[in-house]
Amino acid sequence: MGLSLALTPVATDFLSALAERLLAERERWPLWLPVFLGVGIGLYFALPGEPPSWHGPVALLGLMAALAFSRGRLALFLVLAPALAVAVGFCGAQLRSNLMAAPVVERHTGALMLEGVVGEVEMLPDGGMRVTLAQLSLDKEDVVVPTKARIRVKPVKPGQVAQPITAGDRIRVRAMLMPPPQPAMPGAFDFARFAWFKQLGAVGSALGQPELLSAGEAKGWRADWTIAVNELRHAITARILAVLPDDRGAVSAALTTGDQMPISAPMMQAYRDSGLAHILSISGLHITMAAGLVFVGLRSLMALIPALALRYPIKKWSAGLAILFALFYTLLAGSPVPAQRSFFMTGLILLAVLLDRVALSMRLVAWAAVVILLWEPEELIGPSFQMSFAAVVALISAYETLTPKQVAWRQAHPGWLEGAGLYVFGVVMSTLIAGTATAVYGVYHFNRFAVWSVVANMIAVPLTGFWVMPWALLMFLLLPLGLEEWALVPMGWGVEGVNVVAVWVASWPSSAVTVPILPQGGMVVFTLGGAWLCIWKKSWRFWGLLPMALGLASMALVSQPDLLVDSRGDAFAIRTADGRLLINGKGGRILKETWTRRAGPQASEYWPKKSSSRDGFLRCDALGCIWRKDGRVVALVKDETTPEAACAGADVVISSVPLRGACRGTKVVVDRFDLWRRGPHALWFGPEGVRIETVAGWQGDRPWAWHPHPRKKKAEAPVRPPVQTDREDDDDD
Structure with a gap:
């Protein structure tokens, strides 16, 4: 009791000083509006499950009513106004997600005949192109028809004639479609979420050159405008x-x-x-x-x-x-x-x-x-x-502070040489400021840092x-x-x-160096600290340096996974004795690049086929591989005929084939069905046990998340999990 009474004057003085500082910079209050809107939007995307549609509007209406009755009460206004902005951001994000809802193909479709109106044509460096189609029709009745689909068309072969296509044309092409790809590992770029907000319900590859059915079929002022802009872009690009x-x-x-x-x-x-x-x-x-x-x-x-x-x-x-x-x-x-x-x-x-x-x-x-x-x-x-x-x-x-000083210095030094020096100073400072501000977000999204960017930009x-x-x-x-x-x-x-x-x-x-992962929470703390530093003008702005430092320090708390496996159980990566990733060579370019960026550099050796790794901890044969990690035996199973023999004596089993209870005595089992349902897995091995994270768990129950759809049962064949092919074709990381 005595302690609480002793702290009361201190707390009162602190709140009084804070109120004085806030009132002294009240002209900067509106600058916080996008920050609190962003907090609400971030809360929506951070939820583990899709919230009921009425939660946001009810909170919004309640806060609006409370704010209307808070007139004349500054302290209450300073609490309710930010909360209202957060609610607006949350509701806006949820409304946008609902408005952009569109059909998504459920599984790999196999070869089919696809017709649609060209919305956009993007030329690729290899001579091929990437085409976005709308108003689709398919020749398979059991396939969901997406609102939009993006397909990659290969370059024209020698002696082959291809019809030129532009935005607005209706084309027909034989292609294979699949759902937008899920992240290659928990925490990686989520192309499926990106595609959801573009109403892109399928990606795939053309099996031949498109056939032009009719030119300029798209109708309506919006379509005409989009087509006109796209045609102008491509025409200017071609002339350049x-x-x-x-x-x-x-x-x-x-x-x-x-x-x-x-x-x-x-x-x-x-x-x-x-x-x-x-x-x-x-x-x-x-x-x-x-x-x-x-x-x-x-x-x-x-x-x-x-x-x-x-x-x-x-x-x-x-x-x-x-x-x-x-x-x-x-x-x-x-x-x-x-x-x-x-x-x-x-x-x-x-x-x-x-x-x-x-x-x-x-x-x-x-x-x-x-x-x-x-x-x-x-x-x-x-x-x-x-x-x-x-x-x-x-x-x-920065220039709100620097500009008055630069103007005063220039007035005192009117020579052309001094002017040139001031210009060089401005270029260097602008490059340093912008480069420093964006570097953290580049690290968060790409795990890369350009060391000499200042020199290049100068x-x-x-x-x-x-x-x-x-x-x-x-x-x-x-x-x-x-x-x-x-x-x-x-x-x-x-x-x-x-x-x-x-x-x-x-x-x-x-x-350019690869840097450790910056956790999402650390990035948020860094951003809020940066907002505090940049929005306020008085000396208390420098309080923001503390959360910025704490956000960056959170990188030291991230531990990289010891084992990675894709959604089919075909691609594996294990951490060798020297801390590098040994990847088995399967899975595609995008998957390998993502794993090495986010989980560590790739080992120089090749995955052993019927031998052992250099450190001696991994040995493979026709049935699969056995990896020994911190006293545990990990079985990587790929043989369906004798799964009991493949996982005998193993503490952890990762299988690319269904096990159907064949390894019941094993402590941790992840088989083909688990990978199909939960997507790529990441495993950590520690003294306290094995920690597993999955893409499905990381995404949560959201509209864009992977929801497995079993194939229809056939009379002569047992039900097997559908294959999610590696979709390096359309990852836009």
Whole structure:
């Protein structure tokens, strides 16, 4: 009792000081709106099961009523307003999930005849293409008809003639479909969730070249608009590639139309390893540069004509035309989240010019985030949204403090040499700030860190802004005249320079390193700490450094699994004595890349077929493999004829065939049926026992989660679990 009384004055003083600080920065309160919306959206996606549809609206209505009766009570308002924003975010995410519900194929369909209207065509580096189809019809009655399907079409073989197809055409093709792939391991990229919010109910491969049934069959203004934009993108990309060869043209196309598919795999990897991958994605950098160049260029040109400059508001005219071009550029790029955010912010800034108002940058970012979170709540959990807003918020927050000091220094040092030095300082600082802000989210999503990204960006970003983008704008102006080559050739020189920088920096020692997993909870704590640091302006903002440090420190608490197995029991990975992953060579490229990124580097040795591993703990024969780990015997069974012999004496059994109780004396048994029902498994072996995590358990009971559907029983054959083929074809990690 005495202790509680002694603490009361301390608590009172702390609350009073906190209230004073909050009131002193009340103009920054609205900036927290997207943060609390994001908390509500994050809560929805973090739930282990789909909540009843009435929970969110009831909470929302209750909080609205409570807030209406809290007038004049500041403390109550400060509690209820954030709670209401959280409820709005939660309801928005659940509503969006329900609205995007669409049929999903239940299992591998086998070969079938597929008809549909082409929604999008993406050219691939190998000469093939990826086609998204809608308005589908199938020749099999027992297959669920999805709303959309994405299939990969192989390149045309020599001597084979393929009909050209574009968006809006109805085509027929023989193909195999399958459900959108589930994560390769618990915690990995969930393409099935991504596909759910795109209404993509199937992915697959074409077994031949598509047959054109009719051209331009899509109807309605929305379809016409989408088709027109896609056709324009592909037409511009084709004309760029006709002038600029290889990766020079492919990167130029990515910078102007957002189409990254033609870029070769080695060049794309070089951009990733050098930290320049953000240049390939049309985002704030490109939209801002383009709109700024249009605004300044048009105003400068009109200023040269006295009759216009003296009689008309050329500044407002330039701002209006810059808004239209920014909108055109955003739509042409396919409206990715970074481009949406940048267009919204740039548009508001230029709108402020039209209305003779002053725009507040941090508020623009906040409102841009609110619009995107309410329109597409699922973008919150994607790398594009997180990295884009992290970079912009960090830059604005930093320059709110740095800009007054830079202006004062520049006034005291008016020379051109000092100006050049200030520019270099700005480039370095901007690269450091944006790179640091986005690095943590890159680690969370990709487990990769580009060590030399600052150096690469210091060279490539100015080259892109001052050489490549101006020529790109001129290219757009010359396209209708058929004279785009005049601008593309010099633009290609700059792009080639950026390519050289990317390849050069990527070749440096340890240019990109694989880092440990950042837990989801650690990422959330880091983000909230970063929001506290960037939103407030007073000294108490630095309290946010503590949760940011704690979030990063959570990486040390993650232990990597000792054994991984895919959903069929075909692909295995075990941890060797030196801590590396020994993978048995099956499962596909995407699965191997995911396992090695998230669970450790791959061992240099090959999986033994009828011999032992180098450390002597793994031995394989025709029946399967025996692995000894920390005093336990683990049997990896692949023989269905004598399962009892294969798992005799084992403590843990992982089987690619149904066991049907054949290994009853074993402590832990995971057979083909378990893998089919629960998806890929990850196992940890410790003194306290064996811990198992599955993809199904990690996903929870959500609409996009894997729900096994047994095949219909045949009279002559026993029921067997359906095979989930490895679907490396459409993983968009």
